[in-house]
Amino acid sequence: MDWRQLSKLKNTYSDTLPEHINPITKRVHTSFLLAATTTGRLASSDPNLQNIPIKSDDGKDIRKAFIAEKDHILISADYNQIEMRILADLADVKELKKAFKNNEDIHSLTASQIFDVDLKKVSEDQRRKAKAINFGIIYGISQYGLAKQINVSNFEAEEFLNAYFGKFPEIKVYMDETIKFCRKSGFVNNIFGRRSHFISINDKNYNVRNFQERAAINAPIQGSASEIMRLAMIRLSKKLKEQKIQNTKMLLQIHDELIFETPKNESKRISKIIIEEMTSVAKSDQHSFSIPLTVDINIGDNWGTLQ
Amino acid sequence: MSKIQKNDHFYLIDGSGYIFRAYYALPPLTRKSDGLPTGAVSGFCSMLFKLLEDSKSDSNLQKPTHFAVIFDSARKTFRNEIYNDYKANRAEAPDDLAPQFEYIRKSVLAFNLPSVELLNYEADDLIATYVNQILEKGARVTIVSSDKDLMQLYKKNVRIYDPMKNKFISEDDITKKFGVSSNQVIDVQSLAGDSSDNVPGVPGIGVKTAAELIKKYGTLEKLLDSADEIKQNKRRQTLIENKDKALVSKRLVTLKNDAPIDRNLDEFKLKEIDKDKLYKFLREMEFNRLLSSAISIYGEPDFLAIKDQNEIKEKKNSINKKEYYLINNIDEIDSWIKDAEEVGEVAVDTETSSLDPHQANLIGISLSSVLGKACYIPIGHKSEKCLDKNSVLKKLKPLLEDPSIKKIGQNIKFDFIVFFKHGIELNSIEDTMLMSYVLDAGRNRHNMDTLAEIHLDHKTITFKDLVGSGKKEIKFSEVNIEKAKDYAAEDADVTFRLYKKFKKSLQIEKISHIYEIFEKPMIKILAFMEIEGIKIDNKFLKTLSLKFQKKIEKIQKEVFKLSKKKFNIASPKQLGEIIYNDLKIANLKKN
Known part of the structure; x- marks a missing residue:
């Protein structure tokens, strides 16, 4: 409901953000929580910056309040479809991997597969539905959830999912294996070996169990994305130090996005370094991805214009 | 106290020289269980082992009665105060070497040998100082080092052994290298400079010319005094122009033989190998080959030594306040620092005026390096018992910044920011919250009270117990100082215990690498991001x-x-x- 979202935005952000301004530095110093999720993802508090709605214009308005200092500019660097890429790698999904390697539109490809139409003839509506399924898979959605999301009957949703798993059988295998492993061991591993525990995975209550199963499917995907971001941040901070770049600062991490502040005339050079370091994480001592990672860069005076 | 006797023979090992040799000469090696780099530690241990056994063998006529391994201080030294750029050309220790320093120091102790270092001084100065004292007592010294800077110490009753060339240095070697005898080495070095240490010297003068000049004039000072007599125009001019540089160089190259050392000579007395200690260390480091050569020389380990029993007892020791100390006098901190240096680990916790680290003032600091023992240093309480904040911070700064001593905290990012705001940048940090997170994400929360209850079966004093709640709530600075001590010392104690426990668990579970690679490096990065903050457009928000x-x-x-x-x-x-x-x-x- 609009009313609820608006009053929440007003209460938690536009009214209260100024209270977080430090009287000496005149800036807002958010606190990043390293140990608040089960997956390895960071959280933040005072203020929580990772909870501002992405899509709504009102959320965008809040972001506009985050600005660069004079003669400076903000750079946003965002991993493109990182979780789909991880799913493709983790579950070894041949079709998806091929598509990422060829830099194809992944949702159109999914649509053409499940609706059995030519890639060029995929309609907007079909693409939207495919996108919802893709994201639904990542978050372990049920056919009922999906039906609600894309406004179709439960029966139709089930058909879509069946078609989906028919075209990407590896994903179904991944989901089943993950749950099986979790039931036995109580935890799941992400690509890098971090564990997320799900202590109620064998709960008697169906709803509890179901909720944990979906979280268990999601954890390796979300967790691996977080690990990639961590490696990128470590690389970037090392690089900036090595190159003695002191006037560019890494300011925020919001899931797949990093925000930097840099002098205006440096933005091109810095953007290049950011892209270089963030994409190079695809190959590390810890894991080599079979598909490339790509990064979208946006530059602007405030965070709102960066999206 | 045993007296030093005339036929005593001291072996002083230049440990720092060994480290770099071990690091660069050997291929990188990592511990299998957790990926800790160990190449330099392994190389160092092999060299030390060989040296120790060779020196004790019957073919050596001058066997050691005393033995010590001496290291550079990790930070800048007094020489940087003389000359800012001293060793400025040296790169920082490589990333995979820095974490090994701690274990190298431990390896020396594992061989039951003293590991010696002193803040602000290089190993060479300590060696020079000890040599001086030993000779005064009439005993003899063998210096083990390949560093040419130690050649100035060559004199009667002092031998220098070059482990790289496997030979003793002779007066001839020194003359060949510097063109003068050992007592004039310093003067030649001051003139010629040293590019590897960034000692300036006099431009255009190399070792050969320097030796020629020193031979003619005797000392550097005499040469500088009579510089106008020199015939060659250019040489005369540079000598006159660079007089200061030459004198500064002399101060740089002259080893200090009166460093304020804190170890007695008789502490260096050679002790027998403690098999259990040595084997335990080698096993932990996973140096299997070294372990088997050690066993072949020293014999099988004694079954369940008394020490292990002690350890078992210690583990069962429940948490109590008996050994929580309030620091009443600033000098009492010294022994806690020494403990930390010896152990190489210290749990640190800050008590502050606010939960916002960016605005928090320090009220007190607690430390613990020995299981069950902790202290509390009050610096911001409204009480006469409080110590002067600046003096305490000044005293703790070297310890807190020392990269070879681990600082263990529970959510140490908070303490990092607080210390940073007080002019101290914590180095070498560990975090029990993150260790728990890597082990148990999804199982339980990772705050100290929860962790103490789950893992130590202990209910901690809560913050609320201390400050009360509602109308009666007081500030931490107003809390009774004895009560604050119990609370804060307990935090450090619990943190240290958790650390020991988690470290083992991470290894057993084989997930240390997640903690080392994905958690630890993030602490500082996020701390600096938080410190940086972001600008907000207030008007726009309105x-x-x-x-x-x-x-x-x-x-x-x-x-x-x-x-x-x-x-x-x-x-x-x-x-x-x-x-x-x-x-x-x-x-x-x-x-």
């Missing part, structure tokens, strides 16, 4: 709030128009009643 308010009112009006009466939309109950009872929209979707 207009935004107004805009939102208008929108909200507009929706409200529409809702009330539908419901035909006013109610509190924020209340789900009232909203529900309106929707189901008044409007009869039973199947309305939630948004």
Whole structure:
């Protein structure tokens, strides 16, 4: 409901953000929580910056309040479809991997597969539905959830999912294996070996169990994305130090996005370094991805214009 | 105290020289269980082992009675105060070497040998100082080092052994290298400079010319005094122009033989190998080959030594306040620092005036390096017992910044920011919260009270117990200092215990690498991001709030128009009643 979202935005952000301004530095110093999720993802508090709605214009308005200092500019660097890429790698999904390697539109490809139409003839509506399924898979959605999301009957949703798993059988295998492993061991591993525990995975209550199963499917995907971001941040901070770049600062991490502040005339050079370091994480001592990672860069005076 | 005797023979090992040799000469190696780099530690241990056994063998006629391994201080030394750029050309220790320093120091102790270092001084100065003292007692010395800078110490009753060339240095070697005898080495070095240490010297003068000049004039000072007599125009001119540089260089190259050393010579007395200690260390480091060669020389380990039993007892020791100490006098801190240096680990906890580290003032600091023993240093309490904050911080700064001593905290990012705001940058940090997170994400929360209860079966004193709540709540600075001590010391004690426990668990579970690679490096990065902050457009937010308010009112009006009466939309109950009872929209979707 609009009313609820608006009053929440007003209460938690536009009214209260100024209270977080430090009287000496005149800036807002958010606190990043390293140990608040089960997956390895960071959280933040005072203020929580990772909870501002992405899509709504009102959320965008809040972001506009985050600005660069004079003669400076903000750079946003965002991993493109990182979780789909991880799913493709983790579950070894041949079709998806091929598509990422060829830099194809992944949702159109999914649509053409499940609706059995030519890639060029995929309609907007079909693409939207495919996108919802893709994201639904990542978050372990049920056919009922999906039906609600894309406004179709439960029966139709089930058909879509069946078609989906028919075209990407590896994903179904991944989901089943993950749950099986979790039931036995109580935890799941992400690509890098971090564990997320799900202590109620064998709960008697169906709803509890179901909720944990979906979280268990999601954890390796979300967790691996977080690990990639961590490696990128470590690389970037090392690089900036090595190159003695002191006037560019890494300011925020919001899931797949990093925000930097840099002098205006440096933005091109810095953007290049950011892209270089963030994409190079695809190959590390810890894991080599079979598909490339790509990064979208946006530059602007405030965070709102960066999206 | 045993007296030093005339036929005593001291072996002083230049440990720092060995480290770099071990690091660069050997291929990198990592511990299998957790990926810790160990190449330099392994190389160092092999060299030390060989040296120790060779020196004790019957073919050596001058066997050691005393033995010590001496290291550079990790930070800048007094030489940087003389000359800012001293060793400025040296790169920082490589990333995979720095974490090994701690273990190298431990390896020396594992061989039951003293590991010696002193803040602000290089190993060479300590060696020079000890040599001086040993000779005064009439005993003899063997210096083990390949560093040419130690050649100035060559004299009667002092031998220098070059482990790289496997030979003793002779007066001939020194003359070959410097063109003068050992007592003039310093003067030649001052003139010629040293590019590897960034000692300036006099431009254009190399070792050969320097030796020629020193031979003619005797000392550097005499040469500088008579510089106008020199025939060659250019040489005369540079000597006169660079007089200061030469004198500064002399101060740089001259080893200090009166460093304020804190170890007695008789502490260096060679002790027998403690098999259990040595084998335990080698096993932990996973140096299997070294372990088997050690066993072949020293014999099988004694079954369940007394020490292990002690350790078992220690583990069972429950948490109590018996060994929590309040620091009443600033000098009492010294022994706690020494403990930390010896152990190489110290749990640190800060008590502050605020939960916001960016605005928090330090009220007190607690430390623990020995299981069950902890201290509390009060610096911001409203009490006479409080110590002077600046002096305490000055005293702790070297320890807190020392990269070879681990600082263990529970959510140490907070303490990092607090210390940073007080001019101290914590180095080499560990975090029990993150260790727990890597081990048990999803199983339990990772705050100290929870962790103490789960892992140590102990209920900690809570913050609320201390400051009360509601109207009676007081500030931490107003808490009775004895009570604050029990609370803060317990935090450090618990943190240290958790650390020991988690470290083992991470290894057993084979997930140390997650902690080392994905958690630890993030602490500082995030701390600096938080310290940096981001600018907010206050004016814009005010207009935004107004805009939102208008929108909200507009929706409200529409809702009330539908419901035909006013109610509190924020209340789900009232909203529900309106929707189901008044409007009869039973199947309305939630948004």
